[in-house]
Amino acid sequence: xxxxxxxxxxxxxxxxETELTYAKTGAGLVEWRPELCKGQIRLExxxxxxxxxxxxxxxxxxxxxxxLIVGTASVGGAIPDQWISLLEQAINKGMDIVAGVHxxxxxxxxxxxxxxxxxxxxxxxxxxxxxxxxxxxxxRTGKRLLTVGTDCALGKKYTALAIERxxxxxxxxxxxxxxxxxxxxxxxxxxxxxxxxxVADFISGAAELLSPNNKEDHWDIIEGQGSxxxxxxxxxxxxxxxxxxxxxxxxxxxxxxxxxxxWPEFKLPSIEEVxxxxxxxxxxxxxxxxxxxxxxxxxxxxxxQRQTYxxxxxxxxxxxxxxxxxxxxxxxxxxxxxxx
Amino acid sequence: xxxxxxxxxxxxxxxxETELTYAKTGAGLVEWRPELCKGQIRLExxxxxxxxxxxxxxxxxxxxxxxLIVGTASVGGAIPDQWISLLEQAINKGMDIVAGVHxxxxxxxxxxxxxxxxxxxxxxxxxxxxxxxxxxxxxRTGKRLLTVGTDCALGKKYTALAIERxxxxxxxxxxxxxxxxxxxxxxxxxxxxxxxxxVADFISGAAELLSPNNKEDHWDIIEGQGSxxxxxxxxxxxxxxxxxxxxxxxxxxxxxxxxxxxWPEFKLPSIEEVxxxxxxxxxxxxxxxxxxxxxxxxxxxxxxQRQTYxxxxxxxxxxxxxxxxxxxxxxxxxxxxxxx
Numbered sequence: 001x002x003x004x005x006x007x008x009x010x011x012x013x014x015x016x017e018t019e020l021t022y023a024k025t026g027a028g029l030v031e032w033r034p035e036l037c038k039g040q041i042r043l044e045x046x047x048x049x050x051x052x053x054x055x056x057x058x059x060x061x062x063x064x065x066x067x068l069i070v071g072t073a074s075v076g077g078a079i080p081d082q083w084i085s086l087l088e089q090a091i092n093k094g095m096d097i098v099a100g101v102h103x104x105x106x107x108x109x110x111x112x113x114x115x116x117x118x119x120x121x122x123x124x125x126x127x128x129x130x131x132x133x134x135x136x137x138x139x140r141t142g143k144r145l146l147t148v149g150t151d152c153a154l155g156k157k158y159t160a161l162a163i164e165r166x167x168x169x170x171x172x173x174x175x176x177x178x179x180x181x182x183x184x185x186x187x188x189x190x191x192x193x194x195x196x197x198x199v200a201d202f203i204s205g206a207a208e209l210l211s212p213n214n215k216e217d218h219w220d221i222i223e224g225q226g227s228x229x230x231x232x233x234x235x236x237x238x239x240x241x242x243x244x245x246x247x248x249x250x251x252x253x254x255x256x257x258x259x260x261x262x263w264p265e266f267k268l269p270s271i272e273e274v275x276x277x278x279x280x281x282x283x284x285x286x287x288x289x290x291x292x293x294x295x296x297x298x299x300x301x302x303x304x305q306r307q308t309y310x311x312x313x314x315x316x317x318x319x320x321x322x323x324x325x326x327x328x329x330x331x332x333x334x335x336x337x338x339x340x
Numbered sequence: 341x342x343x344x345x346x347x348x349x350x351x352x353x354x355x356x357e358t359e360l361t362y363a364k365t366g367a368g369l370v371e372w373r374p375e376l377c378k379g380q381i382r383l384e385x386x387x388x389x390x391x392x393x394x395x396x397x398x399x400x401x402x403x404x405x406x407x408l409i410v411g412t413a414s415v416g417g418a419i420p421d422q423w424i425s426l427l428e429q430a431i432n433k434g435m436d437i438v439a440g441v442h443x444x445x446x447x448x449x450x451x452x453x454x455x456x457x458x459x460x461x462x463x464x465x466x467x468x469x470x471x472x473x474x475x476x477x478x479x480r481t482g483k484r485l486l487t488v489g490t491d492c493a494l495g496k497k498y499t500a501l502a503i504e505r506x507x508x509x510x511x512x513x514x515x516x517x518x519x520x521x522x523x524x525x526x527x528x529x530x531x532x533x534x535x536x537x538x539v540a541d542f543i544s545g546a547a548e549l550l551s552p553n554n555k556e557d558h559w560d561i562i563e564g565q566g567s568x569x570x571x572x573x574x575x576x577x578x579x580x581x582x583x584x585x586x587x588x589x590x591x592x593x594x595x596x597x598x599x600x601x602x603w604p605e606f607k608l609p610s611i612e613e614v615x616x617x618x619x620x621x622x623x624x625x626x627x628x629x630x631x632x633x634x635x636x637x638x639x640x641x642x643x644x645q646r647q648t649y650x651x652x653x654x655x656x657x658x659x660x661x662x663x664x665x666x667x668x669x670x671x672x673x674x675x676x677x678x679x680x
Contacts, residue, residue, distance in 0.1 A: 137571025137603055200543050201536045203575040228578075229624055231477025235543040235579030242574050263477055266624075277620070284569055284606075 003209060004125055006098050006190040007066035008036040011055060011090075015083060016045035017072040023048045025100065025184050026071020032161050032188045038063050040071075043082060048072070057086070061093050067123075069187060070099035077102025079111075088114045096121040100183035125186045128198045128206065135204030135243050137285050142214030145336060146246035147224040147295070148278050150268050151261055152233065154254040155324065156224040157185050159295040162324035163250070163332070164221045170333060176219040179211050181240060185223045195225050196236045203236065207243025219336070222246065228277055229269040230260060241278065245286045248336050249278055254297040255309055271317055293320040293332035343549060344465055346438050346530040347406035348376040351395060351430075355423060356385035357412040363388045365440065365524050366411020372501050372528045378403050380411075383422060388412070397426070401433050407463075409527060410439035417442025419451075428454045436461040440523035465526045468538045468546065475544030475583050477625050482554030485676065486586035487564040487635070488618050490608050491601055492573065494594040495664065496564040497525050499635040502664035503590070503672070504561045510673060516559040519551050521580060525563045535565050536576045543576065547583025559676070562586065568617055569609040570600060581618065585626045588676050589618055594637040595649055611657060633660040633672035 010033075012026045020027065030037050030050045039055030042048070050071075055063065068090045074080050079087075079101060087097055091114040099105050105122035106112055115122050145163065147156040160178055167176035178185070180192030198206045211220040222244050226233030251274050260266040269277075275291045282289035294317060298306040306323065314321040320331035350373075352366045360367060370377045370390045379395030382388070390411075395403065408430045414420050419427075419441060427437055431454040439445050445462035446452055455462050485503065487496040500518055507516035518525070520532030538546045551560040562584050566573030591614050600606040609617075615631045622629035634657060638646040646663065654661040660671035 135572040137606055196539075196541045198540050199536075200538050200540060200576045200579065201573060203540050204572060231582060231625060232474040232544060233541060234582050234621075234624075235575045236540045238568075238578040239540065239575030242571060266477055280617070280620075281574075284574075285571060 003129055003191050003193055004123060004186055006069070006123060006187065007096060008190060009038040009063070009065055010036050011060045011065045011068045011095070012037055012040045012050060012052070012071040013068050013086070014040055014042045014046050014048045014050070015072045015074070015080070016043040018045070018047045020048060023050070023072045025073065025187060026050055026069070028184055029069065029071060029188055036190070038065060041068075041086070043086065057089055057093055060095070065095060067096045067098050070097070070101065073101055079103045079105070079108055084108075084110060087111060091115050091118050091120045094118055094120055096123055098123040098125060098187065100125040100187065102126070125183045126194050126197055128194055132198060132202040132209065133205040134201060135208050137242075139286070140208070140211070140213045140245065141216060142218045142220060143248070144211055144220045144222060144244055144246045145248040145250065145292070146222045146241065146244045147250050147252050148237065148241070148274060149224055149227045150229070150251065150253040150271065150274055151227050151257060152230065153261060154257065155252045155295055155297045157182060159250055159252050159324050159329070160221045160223045161188065163329045166329045166333060167219060167221070174219060175215065175217060176221055179220050179222040181207070181210060181223045181225050195240050196233070200235065203239025204243035207240045211244060224252070227260075227269070227274070228281065229274065231263055231266055238281065241282055242285055246282055247286060247288055248290055248292040249282070250293050250295050250332065251275060251278070251291060252295045252297070255301045255306070257300070271313070291319055292335035293322065295329070296321055296323050298323045298326070343469055343531050343533055344463060344526055346409070346463060346527065347436060348530060349378040349403070349405055350376050351400045351405045351408045351435070352377055352380045352390060352392070352411040353408050353426070354380055354382045354386050354388045354390070355412045355414070355420070356383040358385070358387045360388060363390070363412045365413065365527060366390055366409070368524055369409065369411060369528055376530070378405060381408075381426070383426065397429055397433055400435070405435060407436045407438050410437070410441065413441055419443045419445070419448055424448075424450060427451060431455050431458050431460045434458055434460055436463055438463040438465060438527065440465040440527065442466070465523045466534050466537055468534055472538060472542040472549065473545040474541060475548050475579075477582075479626070480548070480551070480553045480585065481556060482558045482560060483588070484551055484560045484562060484584055484586045485588040485590065485632070486562045486581065486584045487590050487592050488577065488581070488614060489564055489567045490569070490591065490593040490611065490614055491567050491597060492570065493601060494592055494597065495635055495637045496592045497522060499590055499592050499664050499669070500561045500563045501528065503669045506669045506673060507559060507561070514559060515555065515557060516561055519560050519562040521547070521550060521563045521565050535580050536573070540575065543579025544583035547580045551584060564592070567600075567609070567614070568621065569614065571603055571606055578621065581622055582625055586622055587626060587628055588630055588632040589622070590633050590635050590672065591615060591618075591631060592635045592637070595641045595646070597640070611653070631659055632675035633662065635669070636661055636663050638663045638666070
């Protein structure tokens with residue numbers, strides 16, 4: 001398969017990190033895929049504890065660990081020298097190494113040589129697979145939901161993961177798969193394609209590959225990227241929308257955000273505008289596309305206001321609204337099932 | 341400047357080609373930039389004559405040729421072995437080599453070594469420049485027209501070049517520059533960015549770079565790519581539209597085309613749909629965006645029908661319509677000037 005694939009179970013490498021904010025990837029993995037995260041390993045000085053068993057590399061081998069995942073980011077995105085010795089040992093013991101830092105594992109001579117010798121893989125999740133196709137637009141079997149946004153960084157990945165969890169846990173136990181389009185999502189899913197790193201001609205083709213044909217009652221829950229209204233990243237969102245052919249979408253937004261983050265001259269599009277434009281564009285490849293709900297990150301407003309905020313938004317738009325961190329995503333399941 | 345740049349004057353290399361259809365790049369260069377094409381050179385067996393002086397490499401040096409441009413494409417896009425000796429000699433004489441074939445000049449060991457020694461550049465016009473920025477959306481000075489399409493390969497480059505020529509030749513001699521976004525266009529312009537080869541995150545940023553700040557009365561005439569309705573290439577068109585911030589656009593189409601070429605399940609969007617969607621998306625970065633005309637390739641219908649076709653289309657849409665190969669582009673100049 002022409003996608004990045006990460007072999008479980010995982011050992012989470014936390015370097016000598018002392019601040020949780022730099023270990024978000026590791027924390028996300030443990031939150032969303034606890035069953036795959038068998039252990040953690042630190043360098044001297046590191047203090048982060050993700051609440052899973054500490055392991056030496058030898059214990060990891062005994063536990064059947066297949067991949068060491070770099071769960072922390074260094075400032076600047078480099079691979080620090082003090083990581084190398086441990087990563088090299090893990091490679092020599094046959095583990096794959098997985099990282100989403102800016103510097104590529106495969107560009108590091110020592111690690112590359114060790115991997116060539118041991119047969120381990122160095123998986124740079126920011127590097128898309130080779131030979132991606134051009135999008136065909138041909139309708140695929142199975143159902144698809146895409147999380148779209150008014151902007152970047154307001155919960156598209158979280159919402160998709162929360163919907164997948166809810167579907168699987170539903171009394172009807174709906175068959176669903178989270179489809180990752182960004183680096184952290186790929187680590188959580190164990191596979192995926194970093195859509196924003198794909199060459200322009202192949203964006204929708206990559207998105208098609210990401211959610212292949214499936215059983216008629218199966219739902220792919222696809223992690224969205226950027227926003228079709230974004231002055232920098234709209235092309236990424238466009239290609240992902242066209243290639244995903246979603247039957248359903250959820251608009252993700254953040255309470256109180258007024259402008260595109262980092263682009264202060266650009267007002268945040270309204271939720272209604274995002275719904276209308278997403279339907280216009282999405283219907284080019286799937287005439288049945290429908291908005292099924294609105295996911296709101298309400299962490300930015302006082303606790304006392306959030307329920308009112310969500311209720312008023314729901315009344316105004318006519319769609320079920322929810323903060324996935326507080327309400328879960330059950331409110332949209334009925335809407336989704338009507339699509340089937 | 342972070343763009344591909346080709347130094348004139350040019351010597352057009354025609355290999356041992358015998359069919360003009362494989363020498364389109366060379367023919368296009370001579371058609372649109374005769375003043376830059378000082379000579380042509382063939383290998384034994386080649387029969388193509390572009391109507392410009394034949395030159396040996398030594399004569400080219402004497403004539404001050406700066407770049408040898410590969411004006412022909414081999415089947416499969418490789419660099420044939422029989423080309424190498426002549427290309428190597430040209431490199432040794434200090435000429436840059438420019439090509440848009442699939443195989444990269446810079447990946448050819450012998451050519452690369454020769455270029456490293458002589459200081460010549462090997463310019464692969466299908467390779468975008470490094471370190472492209474993310475789009476800012478910040479409004480730039482000067483005026484911009486973008487050619488958009490109902491599909492690929494129906495005259496967006498030709499229309500843009502024809503408009504540039506018409507503007508420069510106008511009695512008012514309007515200050516205008518053709519901005520190339522594809523390989524042949526880049527060879528004709530001598531500079532540009534191959535937008536469809538740019539990584540997703542940087543498409544609109546590349547488009548911004550392509551048409552930088554300019555004098556208030558200056559027009560950039562930007563070569564469009566693909567179509568925002570295209571199931572394979574819509575992301576390219578989206579990023580180019582957002583980054584170009586066009587004040588004006590021309591819709592390019594082909595008489596009689598009913599479906600997206602190569603995607604038989606997809607009906608060609610109507611011209612009205614393309615206008616509406618282009619304005620919707622383009623107004624995100626330029627609220628003044630306007631359609632100024634419709635360019636129709638009528639070579640597909642009988643000569644006797646084309647005038648009626650153009651007239652009826654003009655009546656139906658309310659926009660000036662023209663076949664740039666027959667009518668020129670003067671009909672839209674007034675419309676453009678109203679934008680100023």
